[in-house]
Amino acid sequence: MVSLTINGRVVQANKGEMLLSVTRREGIDIPALCHHDAVEPFGACRLCMVEITKAEWDGWTNYVAACLYPVEDGLIVQTHSSKVNELRRTVLDLLLARCPNSPEIRQLAAEYGVTQTAYEEIPDADNCILCGLCTRVCERLGFKAISTVGRGHDKVVAPPLKEAPPDCVGCLSCAQVCPTNVIQYEDEGNKRTIWNKSFELIACKECGKQTITRDFAEALSSQRNIPEDYFELCDECHRRELSVKMGSIVSWSREAAS
Amino acid sequence: MKQRLIVTPDLCTGCRTCELACAFAHSVKGKPGRSRIYPLPTGKHEMWTPVVCLHCDDPACAKSCLVDAITRNEETGAMELDNDKCVKCMACVAACPFGCSLHDAQHDLVVKCDLCGGDPVCAHFCPTKALTCRPVIPTRRKAVV
Numbered sequence: 122m123v124s125l126t127i128n129g130r131v132v133q134a135n136k137g138e139m140l141l142s143v144t145r146r147e148g149i150d151i152p153a154l155c156h157h158d159a160v161e162p163f164g165a166c167r168l169c170m171v172e173i174t175k176a177e178w179d180g181w182t183n184y185v186a187a188c189l190y191p192v193e194d195g196l197i198v199q200t201h202s203s204k205v206n207e208l209r210r211t212v213l214d215l216l217l218a219r220c221p222n223s224p225e226i227r228q229l230a231a232e233y234g235v236t237q238t239a240y241e242e243i244p245d246a247d248n249c250i251l252c253g254l255c256t257r258v259c260e261r262l263g264f265k266a267i268s269t270v271g272r273g274h275d276k277v278v279a280p281p282l283k284e285a286p287p288d289c290v291g292c293l294s295c296a297q298v299c300p301t302n303v304i305q306y307e308d309e310g311n312k313r314t315i316w317n318k319s320f321e322l323i324a325c326k327e328c329g330k331q332t333i334t335r336d337f338a339e340a341l342s343s344q345r346n347i348p349e350d351y352f353e354l355c356d357e358c359h360r361r362e363l364s365v366k367m368g369s370i371v372s373w374s375r376e377a378a379s
Numbered sequence: 380m381k382q383r384l385i386v387t388p389d390l391c392t393g394c395r396t397c398e399l400a401c402a403f404a405h406s407v408k409g410k411p412g413r414s415r416i417y418p419l420p421t422g423k424h425e426m427w428t429p430v431v432c433l434h435c436d437d438p439a440c441a442k443s444c445l446v447d448a449i450t451r452n453e454e455t456g457a458m459e460l461d462n463d464k465c466v467k468c469m470a471c472v473a474a475c476p477f478g479c480s481l482h483d484a485q486h487d488l489v490v491k492c493d494l495c496g497g498d499p500v501c502a503h504f505c506p507t508k509a510l511t512c513r514p515v516i517p518t519r520r521k522a523v524v
C-alpha cells in the first residue's frame with residue numbers, strides 16, 4: 122500500500138496502480154476519453170493531465186497523464202488546479218476544431234468554458250478523436266478487425282483496405298466503447314450491419330429475441346469451448362427453462378417421499 | 380468467508396420481495412438497478428422458484444468474456460462482473476445457460492448477481508426463508524490410505 126494526497130485529502134492506493142484508477146475510486150471526475158479498463162493505458166487524449174509534486178521537490182511541480190502514472194508514496198496531486206484546467210482547455214480547444222459537431226466533445230468543452238474553438242475547424246469533420254480505443258478493444262478481444270490507417274492529417278480508423286473486415290464478428294464492442302459514438306451500426310430484422318458488413322443475429326428458438334450474431338457465437342464456441350446450443354435460447358427463456366426444471370425436481374422428490 | 384445462497388423452491392410464494400430488494404441494493408445514481416434475481420412459476424403445484432446466478436464452478440459467463448471482466452471473488456465465492464472493464468459485447472448474456480447475466484437497459488449496463496459482496500440482501504428480505512445464506516464449510520474428507 123502507498124499513501125498519497127489528492128486535492129488535500131490523504132488516500133491509500135495499491136502499489137503499481139495508476140493514478141486515474143485511484144481518482145475514479147475516490148469519485149473525482151477527471152475527463153479521460155481514451156481510457157478503458159479493458160485495455161492497457163494509452164495516453165492519447167491528454168485530457169487526464171493532473172499536477173503532481175512532492176514535499177522534497179522544493180515547490181517544483183510536474184504535469185502527467187493520470188491514466189499512465191503509477192502512484193507513489195508521498196505524491197501530492199491536484200486534479201483541478203487552475204493550471205490543470207488551463208491545460209485541459211487547450212486540449213479541448215484542439216478537439217473542438219477536430220470534431221466541431223460532436224455533442225460529447227461540445228459538452229465537455231463547455232464544462233471547461235470552451236464554447237468556440239480558437240483554431241480553424243476541420244472541413245468535413247467526422248467525430249472521431251483518433252483515440253484508438255475501438256481498435257485496441259477489438260485487438261484485446263482477439264479479432265483485430267480494424268486499425269488506424271494513414272498518418273497525420275489523413276489518419277482514420279478503418280477495416281483493412283476500407284472494405285468489409287473479414288475478421289469482424291459484429292460484436293459491437295468498438296461502437297460501445299467509442300467516446301464520441303462515431304461508429305454506426307444498424308440492427309434490422311435478423312440482420313446487423315457494422316463496418317459495411319452484414320451479420321445474422323441469432324433468434325431465440327422459443328421467443329425470437331436476439332442477443333448476439335451467429336459469427337460471434339461461433340467464435341466463442343470454438344475459442345472458448347462454449348457448447349453451441351447454449352446460444353439457442355435467450356436469457357429470459359433460459360431462466361424459464363431452469364424454473365420448470367426445478368418444478369420437476371421438486372415434484373419428483375415429493376412423489377418419492379410420499 | 381465463502382457464502383452460498385441457498386434456494387428452497389418449496390417455500391417460495393412468488394411475492395417478488397427479493398426482486399425489489401435486489402433492485403434497490405444495486406441502485407445506480409439513486410435509481411434502482413435491474414434485479415439479478417427472478418422468482419418464476421415452475422408450472423407445477425402452483426409452485427415458484429427464484430432463479431439466480433449459481434456462481435458455477437465452470438462458469439460460461441466468465442469463459443465467454445474475452446476481456447476477463449467476470450472473475451471469481453475468492454473471498455465470497457461470487458462470480459463478479461467489473462463494469463469498468465466490460466465492453467458490453469453481450470457474450471455472457473448469450474452464453475449463461477441459466478440466463479443469469481443480464482442487460483440492464485435503463486442504465487445500459489451488463490449486470491449479474493454478486494452476492495452483494497458476501498451478504499445477499501435478497502436473503503434478508505425473503506419472508507418465507509426460501510432464500511437463506513450460509514457460509515460454505517469446507518468438507519473434511521477421509522484420507523485414502
Ligand code: SF4
Pocket residue numbers: 258259262264265266267288289290291292293294295296315316
Ligand atoms: S464489431 Fe467487429 S470491428 Fe467492432 S470490436 Fe467487434 S469484431 Fe471488432
Ligand code: SF4
Pocket residue numbers: 390391392393394395396397398418427429504505506507508509510
Ligand atoms: S422473496 Fe422469497 S418468497 Fe418472495 S419471491 Fe423471492 S424467494 Fe420467493
Ligand code: SF4
Pocket residue numbers: 431432433434435438439440441458474475476477478479480491
Ligand atoms: S452468470 Fe450464469 S454461467 Fe455465470 S456463474 Fe452465474 S449461472 Fe453460472
Ligand code: SF4
Pocket residue numbers: 440443444445446447448449460464465466467468469470471472489
Ligand atoms: S458483456 Fe461485458 S462482461 Fe459480458 S462478456 Fe461482454 S465484456 Fe464480458
Ligand code: FES
Pocket residue numbers: 152153154155156163164165166167168169170186187188189
Ligand atoms: S485518458 Fe489519459 S491520456 Fe486519455
